Amino acid sequence: MFETATVLKWPLFAPVIPRLAMMGFTFCQPFLLNRFIRFLQERENPESVNVGYGLIAAYGVSFLGLAVSIGY
Numbered sequence: 155m156f157e158t159a160t161v162l163k164w165p166l167f168a169p170v171i172p173r174l175a176m177m178g179f180t181f182c183q184p185f186l187l188n189r190f191i192r193f194l195q196e197r198e199n200p201e202s203v204n205v206g207y208g209l210i211a212a213y214g215v216s217f218l219g220l221a222v223s224i225g226y
Contacts, residue, residue: 169226176223179216186212 190209196202
């Protein structure tokens with residue numbers, strides 16, 4: 155029994171990393187949405203353009219990472 159677990163440890167644990175990544179990307183989406191709503195409610199200032207671009211990039215990374223982790 156222990157030999158089987160020793161030999162198959164990498165094939166057994168290979169899906170763990172993508173599943174953890176999927177959980178992380180799914181967990182961060184409500185926080186991104188909360189920040190986006192606060193961004194829309196704030197007054198415009200010189201840094202708001204950079205924050206907007208950062209939110210666009212964060213959503214892109216989040217959805218791309220979610221797609222890759224689900225696809226794996």
